Amino acid sequence: MVANPETKTKKRLHLTVNRIQLNGTIIKASFPKIDELQARGRAQEAFHAQAEGVARERFGNEVFVRGVVEVSNYCRENCHYCGMRRDNRDLTRYRAQVDQLAELLVHHCPSSVRELDIQAGEDPVVVRRVVLPLIRILREETSLGITLCLGSLSWDLYRQLREAGAETYILKFEIGDPELYAEMESPGTHRERIEHIEHLASEGWNVSSGFIVGLPGENERKMMANFELAQELPLAGCSVSPFVPGETTPLARAPMGNIDLTLNSMAALRVMRPDWLIPCVSALNIVEPDGGYERGLRAGANLVTINLTPSEVRGEYLLYKRDRFLMTEETILKSLGRAGLKPAEQSVAEALSGSWSGSC
Numbered sequence: 302m303v304a305n306p307e308t309k310t311k312k313r314l315h316l317t318v319n320r321i322q323l324n325g326t327i328i329k330a331s332f333p334k335i336d337e338l339q340a341r342g343r344a345q346e347a348f349h350a351q352a353e354g355v356a357r358e359r360f361g362n363e364v365f366v367r368g369v370v371e372v373s374n375y376c377r378e379n380c381h382y383c384g385m386r387r388d389n390r391d392l393t394r395y396r397a398q399v400d401q402l403a404e405l406l407v408h409h410c411p412s413s414v415r416e417l418d419i420q421a422g423e424d425p426v427v428v429r430r431v432v433l434p435l436i437r438i439l440r441e442e443t444s445l446g447i448t449l450c451l452g453s454l455s456w457d458l459y460r461q462l463r464e465a466g467a468e469t470y471i472l473k474f475e476i477g478d479p480e481l482y483a484e485m486e487s488p489g490t491h492r493e494r495i496e497h498i499e500h501l502a503s504e505g506w507n508v509s510s511g512f513i514v515g516l517p518g519e520n521e522r523k524m525m526a527n528f529e530l531a532q533e534l535p536l537a538g539c540s541v542s543p544f545v546p547g548e549t550t551p552l553a554r555a556p557m558g559n560i561d562l563t564l565n566s567m568a569a570l571r572v573m574r575p576d577w578l579i580p581c582v583s584a585l586n587i588v589e590p591d592g593g594y595e596r597g598l599r600a601g602a603n604l605v606t607i608n609l610t611p612s613e614v615r616g617e618y619l620l621y622k623r624d625r626f627l628m629t630e631e632t633i634l635k636s637l638g639r640a641g642l643k644p645a646e647q648s649v650a651e652a653l654s655g656s657w658s659g660s661c
């Protein structure tokens with residue numbers, strides 16, 4: 302990533318107290334303990350039940366439903382863990398067409414979807430040519446909330462995207478520990494990634510972030526750094542993804558992230574921040590095919606994602622493996638039903654603007 306000339310060093314918020322203020326409401330922040338993250342058996346069940354209870358108390362039995370479209374797999378970054386890294390020559394690169402996406406999203410969006418997440422590798426070209434015109438069309442033709450996950454961009458591009466009508470930006474900090482971040486060649490520098498998150502929040506975006514659990518080189522201290530950083534950032538949500546060794550990456554032979562540690566991390570985030578958006582990521586089903594996803598729904602998650610990427614290009618959006626687990630509206634609704642949950646009536650953007658009218 303090219304360093305942003307507009308980058309300013311901003312004072313980070315250090316939380317030394319266990320109460321934080323959000324939109325005028327004081328909530329209790331409970332920092333995770335190592336034994337909670339390592340819990341198994343009965344202790345783990347009790348911890349997940351606690352997190353689930355916190356989510357239900359705040360959001361009732363409703364879960365936000367987002368549709369994701371993956372609009373480009375070009376990427377100027379070279380993250381060791383990601384199949385779309387620029388050094389991967391074994392990938393047919395694509396950029397989706399605005400017309401095709403507009404037809405799909407305006408006329409064929411599943412009825413449970415209230416929010417769209419437009420996602421891509423770090424590709425400013427697709428942002429200008431496809432994402433900006435697409436947001437303008439969606440704003441005119443639909444009332445869907447618009448979330449973007451497009452990597453670290455220039456301040457000017459962020460401004461144009463916001464003016465076009467997007468409200469939420471997902472920028473994962475990926476790894477809390479700066480040394481491991483540099484070793485993994487994650488986007489730009491650790492400091493820059495944090496500055497981008499802070500900049501987006503200061504410009505009025507709802508910012509959601511996230512981190513990966515179980516990367517090679519992670520230890521207890523580095524794992525706790527994920528929570529320390531998450532707690533300090535001005536976020537509306539945070540995801541936890543288990544590390545999945547990508548077929549065509551330098552980490553292809555590394556062991557998979559641990560499902561229990563991933564689920565415990567989700568539960569810990571929920572207890573730490575009752576108000577956050579915590580997605581249930583589809584990779585839970587790769588790490589534990591028989592029920593990993595539903596365990597996520599019972600560990601405090603409050604957001605699910607349906608994949609709407611056109612089928613011709615879906616296989617080339619390669620984060621880890623070509624045979625990734627695809628979440629359709631049908632599979633999502635079944636999983637929600639089994640967990641006693643239902644799709645929220647509102648979009649994330651509506652809920653975050655303070656007009657939450659869920660059933661709690």
Ligand code: SAM
Nearest residue numbers: 382383421422423450451452473542543544545
């Ligand atoms: N390019 C954008 C960015 O940098 O924010 C967004 C898309 S990026 C391709 C999607 C996310 O997938 C990354 O932020 C990373 O956290 C996650 N990811 C990539 N490879 C992964 C892997 N092997 N295991 C787990 N998560 C992975």
